[in-house]
Amino acid sequence: MNPAKAALSYTGTIWLLITQVLVMLPFVQYLPLWLMPVLAFTAIWRLRVVKGQSDRPGLPVKIVLMVLGIGGLTLSGLPFPSLDFMVAILLLGFAFKTLEADSQRDAIVVVLLGYFLLAVHFLYSQSILAGLYGVLTLVALTAALIGIHHPMNFMSSRQSTSHALRLSALMLLQCLPLMLLIFMFAPRLQPLFMLPLPSSQAKSGISDSMTPGDIASLSQSDALAFRVTFKNGKPPQNQLYWRGLTLNHFDGRRWKQFIDDYELRQLQQNFAHNYRWQPDNLDIRGPAVEYEAIYERSGQPWLFTLTPATEVYGDVLRGGDYRIMARTELQAPAMLKAVSYPESLRDRTLQPMVRRLALQLPLNTNPRSHSLAQQLRTQSRSEQDYIQRVLQRFRDQSFHYTLRPPMLGSTDTIDAFLFDSQRGFCAHYAGSFVFMMRAAGIPARVVTGYQGGEWNATGQYLSVHQFDAHAWTEVWLAESGWARIDPTTMVAPDRVEQGLEAAMRTEGSFLENQLFTPRKIEWLNRLRQQIDSVQYGWRRFVLGYDRDAQSEFFKNLLGELTIKKVAATLGGLMIALGLLWMLLLGLKPEHRSIAPEQRLYQRFCKRLAKKGLAREPGQTPGDFARLAAAKFPQHAAAILGFNGVYEEVCYGSEANHKPKGLLAQMKQHLQKL
Amino acid sequence: MMSRTADFTQQWIRQRLPQTREVTLNQRRIFIVPSKLALGMLLLIILLFVLAINFQNSLVYAVCFWLMALLVLNILHTYRNLAGITLKVIGLSPCFAGANATLEIELSCPPKQKKYAVHVGWPEHDMIEVNLAQQHSVRTQLAHPTTRRGRFTPPRITIETRYPLRLAVAWSYLMTDASAIIYPTPKARTENSTTNTSSTEHSGGTEIPRGSHDFGGIREYQPDDAPRQLHWGKYAQTGELYSKTFVDYSSPQRWLAWETLPFPGTEARLSHLCSQVLDCHAKQQEYGLSIPGTRIEPAQGEAHKQRCLSALALFGEQA
Numbered sequence: 007m008n009p010a011k012a013a014l015s016y017t018g019t020i021w022l023l024i025t026q027v028l029v030m031l032p033f034v035q036y037l038p039l040w041l042m043p044v045l046a047f048t049a050i051w052r053l054r055v056v057k058g059q060s061d062r063p064g065l066p067v068k069i070v071l072m073v074l075g076i077g078g079l080t081l082s083g084l085p086f087p088s089l090d091f092m093v094a095i096l097l098l099g100f101a102f103k104t105l106e107a108d109s110q111r112d113a114i115v116v117v118l119l120g121y122f123l124l125a126v127h128f129l130y131s132q133s134i135l136a137g138l139y140g141v142l143t144l145v146a147l148t149a150a151l152i153g154i155h156h157p158m159n160f161m162s163s164r165q166s167t168s169h170a171l172r173l174s175a176l177m178l179l180q181c182l183p184l185m186l187l188i189f190m191f192a193p194r195l196q197p198l199f200m201l202p203l204p205s206s207q208a209k210s211g212i213s214d215s216m217t218p219g220d221i222a223s224l225s226q227s228d229a230l231a232f233r234v235t236f237k238n239g240k241p242p243q244n245q246l247y248w249r250g251l252t253l254n255h256f257d258g259r260r261w262k263q264f265i266d267d268y269e270l271r272q273l274q275q276n277f278a279h280n281y282r283w284q285p286d287n288l289d290i291r292g293p294a295v296e297y298e299a300i301y302e303r304s305g306q307p308w309l310f311t312l313t314p315a316t317e318v319y320g321d322v323l324r325g326g327d328y329r330i331m332a333r334t335e336l337q338a339p340a341m342l343k344a345v346s347y348p349e350s351l352r353d354r355t356l357q358p359m360v361r362r363l364a365l366q367l368p369l370n371t372n373p374r375s376h377s378l379a380q381q382l383r384t385q386s387r388s389e390q391d392y393i394q395r396v397l398q399r400f401r402d403q404s405f406h407y408t409l410r411p412p413m414l415g416s417t418d419t420i421d422a423f424l425f426d427s428q429r430g431f432c433a434h435y436a437g438s439f440v441f442m443m444r445a446a447g448i449p450a451r452v453v454t455g456y457q458g459g460e461w462n463a464t465g466q467y468l469s470v471h472q473f474d475a476h477a478w479t480e481v482w483l484a485e486s487g488w489a490r491i492d493p494t495t496m497v498a499p500d501r502v503e504q505g506l507e508a509a510m511r512t513e514g515s516f517l518e519n520q521l522f523t524p525r526k527i528e529w530l531n532r533l534r535q536q537i538d539s540v541q542y543g544w545r546r547f548v549l550g551y552d553r554d555a556q557s558e559f560f561k562n563l564l565g566e567l568t569i570k571k572v573a574a575t576l577g578g579l580m581i582a583l584g585l586l587w588m589l590l591l592g593l594k595p596e597h598r599s600i601a602p603e604q605r606l607y608q609r610f611c612k613r614l615a616k617k618g619l620a621r622e623p624g625q626t627p628g629d630f631a632r633l634a635a636a637k638f639p640q641h642a643a644a645i646l647g648f649n650g651v652y653e654e655v656c657y658g659s660e661a662n663h664k665p666k667g668l669l670a671q672m673k674q675h676l677q678k679l
Numbered sequence: 680m681m682s683r684t685a686d687f688t689q690q691w692i693r694q695r696l697p698q699t700r701e702v703t704l705n706q707r708r709i710f711i712v713p714s715k716l717a718l719g720m721l722l723l724i725i726l727l728f729v730l731a732i733n734f735q736n737s738l739v740y741a742v743c744f745w746l747m748a749l750l751v752l753n754i755l756h757t758y759r760n761l762a763g764i765t766l767k768v769i770g771l772s773p774c775f776a777g778a779n780a781t782l783e784i785e786l787s788c789p790p791k792q793k794k795y796a797v798h799v800g801w802p803e804h805d806m807i808e809v810n811l812a813q814q815h816s817v818r819t820q821l822a823h824p825t826t827r828r829g830r831f832t833p834p835r836i837t838i839e840t841r842y843p844l845r846l847a848v849a850w851s852y853l854m855t856d857a858s859a860i861i862y863p864t865p866k867a868r869t870e871n872s873t874t875n876t877s878s879t880e881h882s883g884g885t886e887i888p889r890g891s892h893d894f895g896g897i898r899e900y901q902p903d904d905a906p907r908q909l910h911w912g913k914y915a916q917t918g919e920l921y922s923k924t925f926v927d928y929s930s931p932q933r934w935l936a937w938e939t940l941p942f943p944g945t946e947a948r949l950s951h952l953c954s955q956v957l958d959c960h961a962k963q964q965e966y967g968l969s970i971p972g973t974r975i976e977p978a979q980g981e982a983h984k985q986r987c988l989s990a991l992a993l994f995g996e997q998a
Contacts, residue, residue: 114716118723121746125727128738137738144745148844155845156796160810173843177756181748188744195732338734548737587752591759 014113015157017166019056021150022113023049026104028143029120030097032127037094038082044075048101063105071102093126113154120147132339134544149174180590183583191576194556211304212250212454212475216261222409222431225506227472228517228525230302231456232310233542234468237296243458244502245348247478247490248310248470250455252327254363258371259419261437261452270307274323283324288314292349300341300545307332310455312346319343326360328352339545351487356449364449364482372420372441379445389448389483393491396442400435400496404428407498409515435493436477449482458505465539473506473517603655606672610648613679627652641679648675692852701767702853709761711754711849720750720846750846757847760795760840764788769818771833771859779822780859782833787816796842801834825861828949828992832858862988865954868942897921932977933959937970949991960984970994
């Protein structure tokens, strides 16, 4: 009779169903939609089997289900070696296994698979909510493990369910300290091999090219882009230019990084060789800004920093245009620590290739802009003066900053903006300004990223949202290297000083596509900020506890690290935990307290037993000693002496305080035996 | 080599757990090891660890370590579920060889504790699940098959639990010195028994053959028959010698005797006598039993039956 092969009880089946639903539910948002009805269908079928309304599926039905499932997966276009594909296969297997499970062993396989899927879900989301849900599922799965094995038929099903749930929660709570201990101490290794990451998320945020409408549409989203904590206070709002990437190539309509559209790998090659980061071309000036940023999943490799960042902690790539880039697309939140010197001079000498890139213009387009540039350049005393004149023109003429710009046609878009519509968003201003610079022979480029951010006073950090997306420019001058110029400030100074919401107050177009947003109601907004700060704290802890944080944590705790210290701390904590558990479980080690004279007497008996004389259970010590003395006359003195002192200790006048001298005498006699 | 280690293990267990009728399980008596399921769980933990390393995912690490901690903590819970239980052997009831001997046991635990899914019995024969939740003392019976007559001491009783998560098995043994007498299987040899046994029945009671008072019947002359037994009338009719037999009608008594059984084989004879004892007992006759070495005077009643059956069971054994 093997209990593991025992049939699954009714309660066990119900447990299985609960876990199935709990484990599968969170995947709804990530996987192909058709998978969900399939999973629901198997669950309902199983429920009907339990209630006796349906039959268990036969072999042909199982085969058809399997073929349908795998066929569906191939048709749904999930890329083959991807996490999504693996998870979909696992979920299908999970559902089918639940459907046919009829022994306890099958049920256990389902529960173990459930544990695995619960962890896999954290690859998709590591938010607080996902964490809490995970804990809930963990409790349910563990309760299922109890309930499947021990149906507790003498209880009502409600009682046995709550018994299993309570026990499971209690056990998980009790092992929480050990889990945290292992979490703190377990070594964090480097990845062993590359695995495909979740791929189904769409790309969001700043993209690798810019047409005038792009950033305007991004500004309709209040999704979070990243959060930043500053080590020594926040720099002024108008200095917060979170620089992402530079756009050099203009094809008449669209700004791109290079003339070719590169794949990520080619782009990385490019930045590693031709256009690589040259720290010696940097003249560090001004105070340092030290910060730590956590970027949300974007599906893109761009990271946004204050330029130039001199020290960066994290696995990143740096380009010749002072950009910082992740090595892979961000499929999960990523953390970066950096130190920047925003007042530094960049590229005092300009590489010929960079100059060529920064002067490129499409041939024979925008004639009106070209002639305006010639005209202004001849009027100017210097390049500096020319720049001022171009900016002045934005301020003096009736340019408008708007989220609802008119269409500009397909050719001569710069002309159409500068002379006709004169209404535009930051991308229009940045693009046309760079055009004007290049038309006058001044190297310039468009920069995209985010500007500003929302200061969360509760958590003392900055949240940067998609609506903070911004485009500005950099102009190269011989005396100052690359200098940042934001032509938008000429038209809408509020945008940089107070953010997009303030800049759009009169137009009323801030987040106008969202029917309801808590930002527009003050107390809701405050609540939103508070919740956000809790989430950020969670994210910093969860993401932040890596190799570096681990060793730093121990350094703070223990000072200089030595194996001995770590081992001693670990050992101490383990012992403390062991005692805590004993106490919680009511397990007291049994103290078999034996008086020292009794212990000595036991040794005495053992020694005589070895010689061939065992003491009978009822024999008094005196009788036994006389018998022994008679049998071993050569030891008679020791035997009788020992017994005499023993009786003195036990029954003598000083029996209450057991003098040490007598015990010593006993030992002496014993040694002679 | 294997058998020597096995012997050594057995001896070690015997030393550790001496024979007794009652045992309270404590840390000296409880053995505990991870179960097969724990291996599966370990595999899962390793898998999760690899997953966490590759994706550098803190929450996957957390799940992995939580399960690891659960694996450890569960050992204590399983131990606690067994510790403190008192297992007491109440008695072993006798039975006939081939039937099941029933061992009555009592499990109890201190009143504030609860024990679930404790399995007790012999893994090859009969395991019973006991829960000490609502009541703190439970009496139950275990059945152990018997094969041969004689004195039967059941093998050690296993008490084990895998509660709550089945990731560990805690168990202990009770070597009991309780024993029961297993009676021979009652098996009557019908083909010869009526003609050849010396005991036959009569409506008035038990006949004692070769009596001298009452006429019993006529049979062929046998050389040692006394002349006054000869039936002359029959001789006149047939020309052959016939003897008259006489019986004594004593009180309704019956002797079941080993030496009068006409067929060989110790066990067959014991089985036959056993069935006759039961038969007489059922008919409420007075009967006596005579087997080599034992002679039980005729009597009646339950105690007498037990005595006779025990004598049959222990025949040839040193009582």
